[in-house]
Amino acid sequence: MAQLTIEVNGRPYLVGCEDGQEERLAALATQVDEQVRRLARDVGSLGETRLILMCALLMADELSDLRAEAEALHAEVAEARAGRGRAEVTAVAALEGATTRIEKIAAG
Numbered sequence: 001m002a003q004l005t006i007e008v009n010g011r012p013y014l015v016g017c018e019d020g021q022e023e024r025l026a027a028l029a030t031q032v033d034e035q036v037r038r039l040a041r042d043v044g045s046l047g048e049t050r051l052i053l054m055c056a057l058l059m060a061d062e063l064s065d066l067r068a069e070a071e072a073l074h075a076e077v078a079e080a081r082a083g084r085g086r087a088e089v090t091a092v093a094a095l096e097g098a099t100t101r102i103e104k105i106a107a108g
């Protein structure tokens with residue numbers, strides 16, 4: 001397990017991660033740091049714990065919105081696939097009907 005020192009709001013934190021995930025963890029820590037610093041500018045001094053808690057809540061809210069959006073998009077894709085399936089069934093039925101009529105004309 002790798003260890004990495006990240007910095008959030010000017011304070012270092014030693015955290016562990018899976019080997020090979022250091023770069024991703026550093027990028028995530030940068031996002032958290034930017035959010036915490038932006039929040040600190042907007043609301044002023046809250047204390048480190050409350051500041052990080054507020055940041056976590058804001059990020060959780062954003063994540064919740066993104067998950068809801070992803071679920072809506074998945075539902076749209078499923079609906080489109082179902083529509084495509086119905087269209088394929090209709091097309092196959094039309095082709096079978098045309099084939100039957102052509103065969104009758106050819107036999108006739």
